[in-house]
Amino acid sequence: MGFLNSKRIVIKIGSALIAPNKKGCSSFYLLSIAQFIIRCRMKGIEVVLVSSGSVAAGAKLFADNVSPSVAMKKAMAAAGQTEMMATWDKLFDFPTAQILLTHGDLRDRERYISIKETISCLLENGILPILNENDTVTTDNLKVGDNDNMSAMVAAAAGADSLIICSDVDGLYDKNPNTHKDAKLIPEVAEIDAYIYSIAGDATSLVGTGGMKTKIEAAEKAVSNGVHTYIVNGFSERSFNLLLEGNNPGTYFKPDETPMHEHLHWMTHTSTSQGEVVVDNDFSASLETESVQLTSDEIVSVNGDFSPGDTILVRTDDGTKLAKAKTNYGSCLLNYIAEQSDEMKLSGTFNPDGPIISEQNIAVLEN
Numbered sequence: 565m566g567f568l569n570s571k572r573i574v575i576k577i578g579s580a581l582i583a584p585n586k587k588g589c590s591s592f593y594l595l596s597i598a599q600f601i602i603r604c605r606m607k608g609i610e611v612v613l614v615s616s617g618s619v620a621a622g623a624k625l626f627a628d629n630v631s632p633s634v635a636m637k638k639a640m641a642a643a644g645q646t647e648m649m650a651t652w653d654k655l656f657d658f659p660t661a662q663i664l665l666t667h668g669d670l671r672d673r674e675r676y677i678s679i680k681e682t683i684s685c686l687l688e689n690g691i692l693p694i695l696n697e698n699d700t701v702t703t704d705n706l707k708v709g710d711n712d713n714m715s716a717m718v719a720a721a722a723g724a725d726s727l728i729i730c731s732d733v734d735g736l737y738d739k740n741p742n743t744h745k746d747a748k749l750i751p752e753v754a755e756i757d758a759y760i761y762s763i764a765g766d767a768t769s770l771v772g773t774g775g776m777k778t779k780i781e782a783a784e785k786a787v788s789n790g791v792h793t794y795i796v797n798g799f800s801e802r803s804f805n806l807l808l809e810g811n812n813p814g815t816y817f818k819p820d821e822t823p824m825h826e827h828l829h830w831m832t833h834t835s836t837s838q839g840e841v842v843v844d845n846d847f848s849a850s851l852e853t854e855s856v857q858l859t860s861d862e863i864v865s866v867n868g869d870f871s872p873g874d875t876i877l878v879r880t881d882d883g884t885k886l887a888k889a890k891t892n893y894g895s896c897l898l899n900y901i902a903e904q905s906d907e908m909k910l911s912g913t914f915n916p917d918g919p920i921i922s923e924q925n926i927a928v929l930e931n
């Protein structure tokens with residue numbers, strides 16, 4: 565089992581564990597989680613914490629909080645975040661650090677590198693990084709939206725070997741255990757396929773976001789990065805004891821044997837496309853070969869506004885998503901290339917500064 569051999573882990577804690585029933589923060593469940601973190605560190609395992617709960621923690625401060633507006637939820641997050649950090653902080657006798665992120669930060673390569681470097685520097689200095697989404701400044705376009713997916717992105721940024729997602733149930737069941745008494749726990753998932761997604765439902769608790777669906781999305785991101793991934797019951801101290809004994813307390817997702825290269829993983833699972841290039845079937849066919857190169861004669865059209873270095877989606881006219889790639893050209897120049905005469909495009913030689921996308925920067929998507 566992978567966990568005990570880990571050098572660095574990410575542990576994600578859901579809202580229900582921090583602020584059960586939206587009545588402010590409670591250390592009731594956090595005590596055994598903090599003990600686990602301390603014991604990991606004593607074993608030499610570096611720990612990064614992704615903690616939800618700011619909205620749930622702040623809710624009690626707002627009079628009419630039954631169906632809060634978006635603005636009120638952001639205010640709850642701002643108020644609850646300080647209480648949540650203070651609650652964690654008093655459980656440790658080593659320093660903690662707060663990192664608040666949006667998807668806008670994670671999908672920008674420079675800011676992503678900065679996050680990576682900060683996390684590593686904190687760990688090297690014995691400080692526990694505690695991350696959450698910066699709910700107050702997010703917009704629909706900028707947010708990850710749930711901390712399950714964010715924890716997988718953080719696991720990649722941190723270069724973690726294991727991701728432990730602590731929830732309010734024992735793991736992934738063949739159906740929602742809160743609504744089906746006969747639901748059975750699935751101890752191990754070797755491959756995340758359509759069946760696994762079909763059994764993963766939404767949250768049914770008062771405070772959770774995303775339910776099992778976002779945990780499966782997170783697991784998919786993590787295993788493709790070679791990360792041992794677990795969904796465990798964070799209410800139970802037993803889960804943490806079992807992990808520390810090298811056993812699986814919930815559902816274990818086996819990591820891919822050949823993890824994606826770091827940059828390709830970031831492009832596929834963290835970055836979002838700033839625009840798209842529609843290509844012909846010759847390019848689709850070339851994806852099956854050893855040397856993939858997009859030439860000007862294979863471009864059908866260019867959509868969106870992007871700059872050199874941005875991530876773009878490469879797709880066919882019928883909408884099939886072929887690849888995500890880092891473009892060496894901006895949309896203006898690619899539009900110009902796409903509009904050239906057939907003779908010029910046929911030569912495929914409009915290449916003043918090298919290839920349109922470089923082979924090592926193409927992440928082929930599975931359809």
Ligand SMILES: Nc1ncnc2c1ncn2[C@@H]1O[C@H](COP(=O)(O)OP(=O)(O)O)[C@@H](O)[C@H]1O
Binds near residue numbers: 579580769
């Ligand atoms: N197949 C399933 N197995 C386990 N839980 C499921 C399943 N489908 C839906 N769920 C729901 O997912 C919930 C956990 O997700 P969520 O409430 O978002 O928790 P968290 O706050 O820990 O992220 C469970 O309480 C359960 O109601």
Ligand SMILES: N[C@@H](CCC(=O)OP(=O)(O)O)C(=O)O
Binds near residue numbers: 577617620771772773
């Ligand atoms: N950023 C939000 C948490 C969002 C979220 O994913 O919540 P959860 O499903 O409880 O992990 C908060 O701090 O309230």
